[in-house]
Amino acid sequence: MLKDFFGKKKKYATLPAEQGKHDVPEGLMKKCSNCQKIYYRKEMTKQDNVCPNCDYHHPLTAWERIDSLFDEGSFEEWDKQLTTTNPLDFPGYEEKIAKDREKTGLNEGVVTGKGTIDGHPVAFGVMDSSFRMGSMGSVMGEKIARAVENAREQSLPFIIFTASGGARMQEGVLSLMQMAKTSVAIKRFSEAGGLMISVMTHPTTGGVSASFASIGDYNFAEPQALIGFAGRRIIEQTIREKLPEDFQTAEFLLKHGQLDKVIHRHELKNILTKLLAVHQKGGGVS
Known part of the structure; x- marks a missing residue:
C-alpha cells in the first residue's frame, strides 16, 4: 500500500x-x-x-472585478435567481448551461447589483466571459435592462463592464432582441439625467459592442482589449483590403474617436471614483 x-x-x-x-x-x-x-x-x-x-x-471573473472595486461588504446582488431556459429547444443547450453554472458558480454570464465605490453609491453590471463566452442571451439582456431601470428609479449612476463573444446563437432572434431592449432602457435612463460609464474589456464583440457597450456617457476600455462587431477575416473578405495590425484594439478605437480613454486596470478605480464625485449631486447623479 x-x-x-x-x-x-x-x-x-x-x-x-x-x-x-x-x-x-x-x-x-x-x-x-x-x-x-x-x-x-x-x-x-x-x-x-x-x-x-x-x-x-488577463481576464477577471465577475466577482474578482466586484471585489477589486467595491467597498467591502457593500455590494448587493440583483436578480440572481434569473436563469436561462431553452426557448428554441436547441440540442445540448441546457447541458452546456448547467456545466457553466457548475464551473463559474453563476446562473448567467452577467452579475448586476448596487454598492459603493469609495463611498459613492452606484448601480453595476459586470459580464463574465467564462460563462458561455459572455454571449448575450435573453436573460443577460433582461438582467442588464432591469439594472438600468433600477438605477433610474433609485437615481444611481450605472457602471457596466463588458466582455462578450456576441449574441448567443442557441437563442436565435431572442438574443438579438436584447440589443434593442438594453438600448431603450439606457435611453430612458439618459433622458432622466442618469450617468452611465461603460468599460469594455477583452473581448467585447458582436451585438454587445453594437449596443449598450458603446452608448455610455463615458466609454472606456482596458489596454489591448479586442472591441468590434464583425471579425477581421469577414471584414477583409468583404472590403477586399488588408486591415491595420492594431485594428479593433482599444488603442485603435481611441485614436479614431470611438473611446474616451484607455485605462490601465490599476488606475481604473481611482478614475471611476473621481468621475462619480464630479457627477454626484445629493446622492444621485447630475
Whole structure:
C-alpha cells in the first residue's frame, strides 16, 4: 500500500528551462499567455491579474472585478435567481448551461447589483466571459435592462463592464432582441439625467459592442482589449483590403474617436471614483 501510494505520480507544473527545472504543485503557478513568464498565482492575484512583466491584462471573473472595486461588504446582488431556459429547444443547450453554472458558480454570464465605490453609491453590471463566452442571451439582456431601470428609479449612476463573444446563437432572434431592449432602457435612463460609464474589456464583440457597450456617457476600455462587431477575416473578405495590425484594439478605437480613454486596470478605480464625485449631486447623479 505504502509503495503504491509513494509510487503514484503527482500533478505538477514545470517552469521553463531557463528558470531551472523545478517541480511545483499544479495550480500554484500561473503562466502569462502573452509573454509566457510564470508567476505565483497569488502574485498575479495581487496585481489584479495584470502581468508584472509585460502588463498584459488577463481576464477577471465577475466577482474578482466586484471585489477589486467595491467597498467591502457593500455590494448587493440583483436578480440572481434569473436563469436561462431553452426557448428554441436547441440540442445540448441546457447541458452546456448547467456545466457553466457548475464551473463559474453563476446562473448567467452577467452579475448586476448596487454598492459603493469609495463611498459613492452606484448601480453595476459586470459580464463574465467564462460563462458561455459572455454571449448575450435573453436573460443577460433582461438582467442588464432591469439594472438600468433600477438605477433610474433609485437615481444611481450605472457602471457596466463588458466582455462578450456576441449574441448567443442557441437563442436565435431572442438574443438579438436584447440589443434593442438594453438600448431603450439606457435611453430612458439618459433622458432622466442618469450617468452611465461603460468599460469594455477583452473581448467585447458582436451585438454587445453594437449596443449598450458603446452608448455610455463615458466609454472606456482596458489596454489591448479586442472591441468590434464583425471579425477581421469577414471584414477583409468583404472590403477586399488588408486591415491595420492594431485594428479593433482599444488603442485603435481611441485614436479614431470611438473611446474616451484607455485605462490601465490599476488606475481604473481611482478614475471611476473621481468621475462619480464630479457627477454626484445629493446622492444621485447630475
